[in-house]
Amino acid sequence: MAEGENEVRWDGLCSRDSSTRETALEHIRQIVLRKTEYLRSVKETLYRPSDGLSNAVSLDGMNKLLAHLLMLSKRCPFKDVRERSGFILKSVEELGIRIPRPLGHGPSRFIPEKEILQVGSEDAQMHALFADSFAALGRLDNITLVMVFHPQYLESFLKTQHYLLQMDGPLPLHYRHYIGIMAAARHQCSYLVNLHVNDFLHVGGDPKWLNGLENAPQKLQNLGELNKVLAHRPWLITKEHIEGLLKAEEHSWSLAELVHAVVLLTHYHSLASFTFGCGISPEIHCDGGHTFRPPSVSNYCFCDITNGNHNVDEMQVNSAGNISVSDSFFEVEALMEKMKQLQECRDEEEASQEEMASRFEIEKRESMLVFSSDDDEVTPARDVSRHFEDTSYGYKDFSRHGMHVPTFRVQDYCWEDHGYSLVNRLYPDVGQLIDEKFHIAYNLTYNTMAMHKDVDTSMLRRAIWNYIHCMFGIRYDDYDYGEINQLLDRSFKVYIKTVVCTPEKVTKRMYDSFWRQFKHSEKVHVNLLLIEARMQAELLYALRAITRYMT
């Protein structure tokens, strides 16, 4: 049995033309049945030791195939594909082959599945988004399913990501995915690493590179240092870093390539934040997203508890929520009251200049003290650590280590005036796309807060945005940092800081413990603010260094 004939081609399924999908599905069905027949025949004949290996290989291939089908049956935006893949799976099962079933309950470990939009029940706008995403990537990933809480943002996000990864740009396709892997690995984000390992191989990347950065070309290895600094302490980036990359003889980067790489790095650093911040579960067809074990009572409990999403668990949270419901109700009320006060008293009371300056310092210093008390050890994700070196290098508080690093003043170098121009000059159109994304994220509002409607949340959003920039040492001259203390309580700050600086340490408890009365969509909204603010902060430092290098 030759492999060539049985090569499964999934791309036909991405077509918008239903008849094309039909043929592709039929083709897949035949292959699956053929393989099934083959496996059955092997099973029935006596096991010969020599066959063991090839058998295992073909079994493995079969399992991958089935897992992919499972994913399609759950996550394809096209109804016909969903139904047909389910049908194929069922027929395979009838032939006596064990089929996989999804693990966990939905795209996010933090958000109950029932809160998240079900594929198939989306409205026309969302369906168009899903179809776009599916056509571009051949899958509908969990990130998309969580982000679809905010379709306006999702559209811009997908457009940008698609442009960065697949459209014209200075870097070759496999480089782009590899840079994505490098960036995600810095935060040990196995979810993104797995996704992009697949994509990397799909676009013809050399599998050897995946054994570690030292197996990649020197040019990419050179990028490692920038990746490290950018991810954890972007304020330390100097024009020497840039110069080192641009003037490395035959391994040197061009300015356009570097800007592309920087945008990719920052994009994936912040996407890693989102992945952890929203507890994105592994994709169904990737490792850890499905199991072939039959659902028995014992391990039903087992795996569900590990996924933190069991009904019982849910109830516990709910009951916890119920107990403190009055408590958290007051939380929202208090927050709104504070916002109102700030709005009113702003004009009356004028803080002195010294005080304003010191408030920024205080906030900076305090942000350092804010850290989750429960530093549970996160088990380092398998395979991920080999993609980056120097694991000890992590976020160090700006204020503690940045004594000699001057504060970054937005009024002197901001995205709208300076960053945009530079990016758009060196990597045309991307500046525009990112600019749009920042704008949408920053201005997104439904004028609601928990159960209240018609609330102007701009103050709160600005506080969150500026708090994140404050952690990176970026200061707005025209902002009173006292507001942050008023508006953001401690558990919220802990969450923000963890998501932005050390996303791998985020736990469900942190996610649950802030803003208890708020909706999940609002928490996802917060995450969008976090990742965009983080991306902008990193970009600002990197682009400023490039500008300094150029002048």
Next chain:
Amino acid sequence: MEKMSRVTTALSGSALTGRTMHCHLDAPANAISVCRDAAQVVVAGRSIFKIYAIEEEQFVEKLNLRVGRKPSLNLSCADVVWHQMDENLLATAATNGVVVTWNLGRPSRNKQDQLFTEHKRTVNKVCFHPTEAHVLLSGSQDGFMKCFDLRRKDSVSTFSGQSESVRDVQFSIRDYFTFASTFENGNVQLWDIRRPDRCERMFTAHNGPVFCCDWHPEDRGWLATGGRDKMVKVWDMTTHRAKEMHCVQTIASVARVKWRPECRHHLATCSMMVDHNIYVWDVRRPFVPAAMFEEHRDVTTGIAWRHPHDPSFLLSGSKDSTLCQHLFRDASQPVERANPEGLCYGLFGDLAFAAKESLVAAESGRKPYMGDRRHPIFFKRKLDPAEPFSGLASSALSVFETESGGGSMSWFVDTAERYALAGRPLAELCDHNAKVARELGRNQVAQTWTMLRIIYCSPGLVSSANLNHSVGKGSSCGLPLMNSFNLKDMGPGLGSETRLDRSKGDTRSDTALLDSSATLITNEDNEETEGSDVPADYLLGDVEGEEDELYPLDTEHVHPEEPEYVLPQEAFPLRHEIVDTPSGPEHLQDKADSPHVSGNEADTASLAPVDSSSSLLSVSHALYDSRLPPDFFSVLVRDMLHFYAEQGDVQMAVSVLIVLGERVRKDIDEQTQEHWYTSYIDLLQRFCLWNVSNEVVKLSTSRAVSCLNQASTTLHVNCSHCKRPMSSRGWVCDRCHRCASMCAVCHHVVKGLFVWCQGCSHGGHLQHIMKWLEGSSHCPAGCGHLCEYS
């Protein structure tokens, strides 16, 4: 600046003097503003706020306004403006949203006057009313504009843009109540200061933030705006809808724009990022800046014309911590360095050419020369009617179109296919090729082949095909026929034209020369040529007894495109009118040096019409006597080949090279040959003339070329059953041990040539199939297919 030029501009009352100069500031500047008297400038930045006096030779620091024990953010200036009526009054916009006014008349060290803390975000711009002493306007990041009366403690009115951050506000210079504001979302709004409830007018001016705007100092209603989209636009606001009058495309986002005084169409810009220069544009000429100042090493953040009525002094502040005074006279003018011509090929071979009007005008006088006969063209002169200022810089655009079919290369294909390059005696090859060329109407080429034949084959064969082109001057002395190998018709373009001109001009002097030469030739002496100063013309005198053999050619009436030469004789095909030989100098020199001078002369003369009826020339006899070795012509032939190659007819060069083989090869250096070969092969392959190209490769002697068809000559075959490549032998598959190709006729394995029908893919031995097809057109395999073979 070392440029010490001084400028004294007579102004009404006072004279402004100075030079290009700069001074170092302690910190990067964010904005500058000039005092009414044009003698002082204020520089403001995050950590600088100083007043400098502009003296003739230098800037002198006059006052530091940044006082106080602890610098507060109120002093971190985003913008500064000096009142144009009151020289003691200044206002600054702070990054923390405070608007501060300063009174230089205050006796204390601290000149700070008033503090307005009404804006919630950074104030981007402040602006004084041009005529009112107490009215100040501010625009802030929070989206509001506020109007302050300096006699009161707080703002008089607040204008809400209802959109994003305000980037610039400017009072109209002419309309007392009007001001313009620009926004981060690309909008421009026009307000009446008395009506804070809503704007008078709003339009989208740019894609992305509009960073700046400036009212024209004279033209009421002209507003210039600059944006992140790298454009400067000039709007006419007097009409009902704001109309875009001009648009200047710069190379970076535009941070500031300022109209130049006294020059109606000039404005100065500087950019926000990347580009550090200051440009002065003539808005009617939007592609090349009129002037450029390149002093700054970092982005320029503030520009100001020193005096509202003096166009020659520009002040600028920059992030590189310098304050500069630029003199217009010292500016570099990019237009001088720009290439005034543009040339571009279109998709279908059309050629567009744009040049300065004056150049083209001169050119058009020579219009007939522009025609290349092989590519007939049209000459279109399009003057842009929309260009109202032809005096400034107007260009003419000419589009040369390839005539339909005229540009086709069918002659090339035909020639390539029909030429014989080897396998026959040289004479036959030459004759054949001459015939081919003639049939294709390429007489010049045909003539060349004929000549080659004459040169390299036995002279006894000289009988026919010949050229005759007499350029004579019916001079009074009744000169003998002059056989002039004039290059007149040789090629397109100016080359031949100048030659023509030359020959025209020189004819008269030649006449005398020829006079003697004719005599000399009869004496079998040809010293006359040594005196020739007409390198382009190879003149040969020949004696013809009959008067009617003289065909005076009136050069005045010769059209280079259509030469009509009446040919004197009929003993040989006369249709070919002209042949070109390479230019003469070497030849002439050769002749002078050669012992066979006369023979050479005679030999060439034999190319002249040989009239069977008339007696042969004496020189012709000489030809037989002293036969020249063909080597003698190699220089000539070499030059001819070069000539063809340079003309673009590399086909001719290569063909001759191949046909003549060893005879000329040694005279042309290896590299040139290789170059010709590769170009010709490339051309052939583009026309899909694979066979010809391969033949050329085969016949070439250049190793680099002949190895072309040695590479990748392997054809890999896959087994028809298992689809695996058959690596070892071409007919048996190693894997499935089956023979791949069976002959459908004899049922044996085909090991040599295998031919098969594309329709049913049955086939077999070439011979067998051919035989089979003679009897039947059905497939020999019995599949019922009506096989087709080409």
